[in-house]
Amino acid sequence: MKRPAPFVSLAVALCTGALLAPAAHAGCLSSVGAVGGVTDGASDAGSATPEITRLDVRVDAFCHVVIDPAIAQTDVAPGATVTMYVDTDADPSTGDAGGADRAVRTDGVPGLDGRSVIGRWRRSGPPRFVFDGAHVGPIGSAGFTAALDDLGVIAPAIGVRVESVGAGPYPGVDRVPDASFFRFPLQFETDTPSCVVPKLRGLRRRTARKRLRRAGCNYEIRGGRGRVRRVSHRPGTRTTDTVIVRCRRR
Numbered sequence: 521m522k523r524p525a526p527f528v529s530l531a532v533a534l535c536t537g538a539l540l541a542p543a544a545h546a547g548c549l550s551s552v553g554a555v556g557g558v559t560d561g562a563s564d565a566g567s568a569t570p571e572i573t574r575l576d577v578r579v580d581a582f583c584h585v586v587i588d589p590a591i592a593q594t595d596v597a598p599g600a601t602v603t604m605y606v607d608t609d610a611d612p613s614t615g616d617a618g619g620a621d622r623a624v625r626t627d628g629v630p631g632l633d634g635r636s637v638i639g640r641w642r643r644s645g646p647p648r649f650v651f652d653g654a655h656v657g658p659i660g661s662a663g664f665t666a667a668l669d670d671l672g673v674i675a676p677a678i679g680v681r682v683e684s685v686g687a688g689p690y691p692g693v694d695r696v697p698d699a700s701f702f703r704f705p706l707q708f709e710t711d712t713p714s715c716v717v718p719k720l721r722g723l724r725r726r727t728a729r730k731r732l733r734r735a736g737c738n739y740e741i742r743g744g745r746g747r748v749r750r751v752s753h754r755p756g757t758r759t760t761d762t763v764i765v766r767c768r769r770r
C-alpha cells in the first residue's frame with residue numbers, strides 16, 4: 521500500500537540543504553502550479569540560427585512541466601536544432617559537464633523531430649545524450665510538455681537551459697540563459713520514496729545494477745567495467761538519495 525509522503529517544498533529544501541542533496545525518485549502524486557521565465561536578446565543569434573527571445577517554464581497541478589522557448593522565426597529552419605537541457609536533480613556533479621541529466625531536441629526536419637522523446641545522459645561509452653526515453657508532447661515551435669516522472673525529476677528545483685544551433689557550415693549558437701541554468705523551484709507530493717541499499721561491493725557492474733533496480737534505488741554507476749569498489753551508502757541503509765557506485769578493475 522502506498523504511503524503519502526510530505527510535500528517536497530522549496531522552503532524545506534532551503535532550510536535543510538536538500539537542494540544540493542538529491543531527494544528520492546518517486547511517483548509524483550500532485551504538484552503546485554507555478555510559472556517562470558527569462559528573457560533573452562532578440563538579435564544575438566546568427567542569421568541562420570533560431571533566435572530565442574524567451575524561455576518559459578510552467579508546472580501544472582498534475583505533475584506536468586512545460587518548457588517552452590520562444591523562437592523569433594515561426595519554425596526551426598531545416599538543419600537547425602533547438603535543444604532543451606534539464607538538470608533534474610539540482611546536482612551539477614551528475615549529468616553532462618553543465619549538470620544536465622535530460623535533454624529534448626527539436627530538429628528543423630519534418631518527420632525527424634527529436635522533441636518526441638527524452639534524451640538521457642549516458643556516461644558509458646562516449647558520454648552523450650541518448651534519445652530513447654519517454655515520449656513528450658510538442659508545445660509551440662520548439663518546446664515540449666512531459667510528466668515530471670518521465671523527465672526523472674527528483675529535486676525540489678530543476679535547472680533549465682536552451683540552446684539553438686543554426687544550419688550551415690558555420691552555425692551560430694543562441695543560449696538562454698547565457699551561462700548556467702534558469703533555476704525553477706517545484707513543489708510536488710510523492711509516494712513512498714526510499715530504497716534499502718543492497719550489498720554491492722565486489723559485484724560485477726551488471727549484477728550491481730540489477731540489485732539496485734530490484735531495490736528501487738536511484739543510482740549512478742561510475743567508472744569502467746570492473747567490479748564495485750566503493751558505494752556511497754552502507755548496505756542496509758534506507759535512503760532517498762542517489763546511490764553512487766564506483767567500479768574499476770583491480
Ligand SMILES: [Ca+2]
Pocket residue numbers: 560561562563564565571572573694
Ligand atoms: Ca536570443
Ligand SMILES: [Ca+2]
Pocket residue numbers: 607608609610611612613614615619620621
Ligand atoms: Ca544533474
